[in-house]
Amino acid sequence: MHWSELYENEDEIIRAYLGKGNPKEMLPLPKGYSPSVYSDLDAGKFNTNSNSPATNKRLSENLQLVKFKKKKLWELAATPGKNILINFGMNYMSPNDIQVIPIMMLFMLFVNTFKEMFEVNSRFAAVDSSIDAEVDTYDINIMKGIYVLSCVGNLMVGLWKLNKMGLIPNTTSDWLGWESKLLSAEKFI
Numbered sequence: 271m272h273w274s275e276l277y278e279n280e281d282e283i284i285r286a287y288l289g290k291g292n293p294k295e296m297l298p299l300p301k302g303y304s305p306s307v308y309s310d311l312d313a314g315k316f317n318t319n320s321n322s323p324a325t326n327k328r329l330s331e332n333l334q335l336v337k338f339k340k341k342k343l344w345e346l347a348a349t350p351g352k353n354i355l356i357n358f359g360m361n362y363m364s365p366n367d368i369q370v371i372p373i374m375m376l377f378m379l380f381v382n383t384f385k386e387m388f389e390v391n392s393r394f395a396a397v398d399s400s401i402d403a404e405v406d407t408y409d410i411n412i413m414k415g416i417y418v419l420s421c422v423g424n425l426m427v428g429l430w431k432l433n434k435m436g437l438i439p440n441t442t443s444d445w446l447g448w449e450s451k452l453l454s455a456e457k458f459i
Contacts (some may be wrong), residue, residue, distance in 0.1 A: 272273065279305070297378070340409065342397060343409070343413045344413060346393060347413035347420075350423070352425055353424060354420065357427045358430075361375065361376075361379075364431075372431070372435065376428055376435075379428045380428050389417060
């Protein structure tokens, strides 16, 4: 015999689960639910005509504002990504020799990119403060992540240029000082 067969209907099951009393009073109300809404609606306190021009205009303005805010957030998130191709082209055309100009270009690339990475919250703060609850914080966090990934793309361009200049030790000849000497088994006289 199953425990649910002991009771005749759902109300008895809920009453048995929660204890004595009316089950509707014991369960917490969901967020945004107001029990007085239906009584106010029956009393005629609300205007149910949602086709009025003022209501439609207000709704369309709110939707346009939310779309505009999301568009501005995406523009802000894509800002460092627009610089990736420009930085790549400039570094591709600059010489691979160790000279003052390419070194200064790389230095500025790294400094500006790290500044952008550490100022993510301050860049989005102006937009965050103007957003109430219309734009989801999940969307904002995704946009911040795209902003940081674009900055990482700029760093990858800088690392590529450092490798082309030979400043990244990635060959065995760069580590000869730490290589052990090979001892031969035969000796020549």
